[in-house]
Amino acid sequence: MGGTQSTNDEEGGFRVFKVNPGSPAAAAGLEVFFDFIVEINGVQMVSDQFMFAKTIQDAEDHRTKLVVYNIRTHTSRDVFVTPRRWGGAGLLGAVVRFDSLESAESQGMRVLHVFPDSPASGAGLVPYKDFLLGTTEVMFRDMDELAEVVTLYLGKEMRIYVYNSDTEAIREVSIWPRTGWGGDGAIGADIRTGMLHRIPAPRRAYTFQSQASAAALESRLGDESSSPSGLGIQQQPGIAAARPAVTSVASTAAAMAAAAQVQLQQQQAEQQQRHRQEEELRLAQQRELQGEPAHQQPSPAPPQVEQLLMQVQQQLQQLQQVQSHQPLDAQQQQQLQQLLQMEQQIQHHKQLQA
Numbered sequence: 001m002g003g004t005q006s007t008n009d010e011e012g013g014f015r016v017f018k019v020n021p022g023s024p025a026a027a028a029g030l031e032v033f034f035d036f037i038v039e040i041n042g043v044q045m046v047s048d049q050f051m052f053a054k055t056i057q058d059a060e061d062h063r064t065k066l067v068v069y070n071i072r073t074h075t076s077r078d079v080f081v082t083p084r085r086w087g088g089a090g091l092l093g094a095v096v097r098f099d100s101l102e103s104a105e106s107q108g109m110r111v112l113h114v115f116p117d118s119p120a121s122g123a124g125l126v127p128y129k130d131f132l133l134g135t136t137e138v139m140f141r142d143m144d145e146l147a148e149v150v151t152l153y154l155g156k157e158m159r160i161y162v163y164n165s166d167t168e169a170i171r172e173v174s175i176w177p178r179t180g181w182g183g184d185g186a187i188g189a190d191i192r193t194g195m196l197h198r199i200p201a202p203r204r205a206y207t208f209q210s211q212a213s214a215a216a217l218e219s220r221l222g223d224e225s226s227s228p229s230g231l232g233i234q235q236q237p238g239i240a241a242a243r244p245a246v247t248s249v250a251s252t253a254a255a256m257a258a259a260a261q262v263q264l265q266q267q268q269a270e271q272q273q274r275h276r277q278e279e280e281l282r283l284a285q286q287r288e289l290q291g292e293p294a295h296q297q298p299s300p301a302p303p304q305v306e307q308l309l310m311q312v313q314q315q316l317q318q319l320q321q322v323q324s325h326q327p328l329d330a331q332q333q334q335q336l337q338q339l340l341q342m343e344q345q346i347q348h349h350k351q352l353q354a
Contacts, residue, residue, distance in 0.1 A: 012100040014036065014037040015036050018032060022086065023086055023093020024081050024091070027081070028079050031070065031170070033108075033163070036069045037052075037066050038068070040052075040059070041065055049098065057091065059083050060083050061082065062083075063082050064081055066079040066080070067079075072201075072202060073202055095136055107141055108132065108133055108163065109131060109132045109143070110128075110193070111125050111127055111189050112190040112282075113127055113189060113282055114189050119175050120187045122176070129166050130164055132160055132161075133162065154177050155177070157175075158177060163199060175187065201331055313343065
């Protein structure tokens, strides 16, 4: 079933809210926010937390097959894990709760602007690239839900999961919501939701099985005996022949990671000029909102704005021509939405300059 493309969005599964380092869930490569466990050893999961816990307990020290659906890649994959006592909480080492797949794709909130000296700035949030996902207790579905959580944590540390569209990775961020920092809001960031601010589709094939997991598997193949506490692989003649293959998997994973890093650097270099122009427009809008005179900060000259607008409109025309002959794929649709948003920002900037 690994790599299949279909699942029923009306259904649900046990969503991964947290993965503890060093746990069986971490070794299996489960991904916070995006992963839903929909099946365990052939048994379809329903919204029964007790049933899930009992199924995991019954599988203790046995190699167990999970079917995991990922809402970012829209694929299901087979994940093999051995629930066990690993030195931390639970047998999996993960926090999971049943959640519906319906509308899950629209979750996540995009950070557009981060104001200086704000809690968001101190937490290292990245404008245009970071998406707020949620906490270990709740996933953010709308602005009201985010506001409730922020109010609950006023003056206290709030740890949230943040997805970055450049690195295509999730990190845990510590932020201290507070008032009186010198600006509006308790976070100090312009955060948006909706069609134009959805998490973009992956730019490259996503590898769930990490190099560390492959190395751990190789180590277990070397150390495993007939004991049922691990993967359950018994030492037999010829098992050593399988170990170079595992080493090859780790080497291939490292090579793929290196190639992906080079590709990402190239894409970042290509987008550098556009990001600089977006930042200039953002600063102009921020000065206008704060009522500062235009001469206090340099702003893009009218010819630069016109040139940028022309480039954006040309790209829009190219995509619209493609759309007139065939449906756009997910990446093209994302690009179209970004260009439309950029065109709107430039037009707004021109009005401010008029």
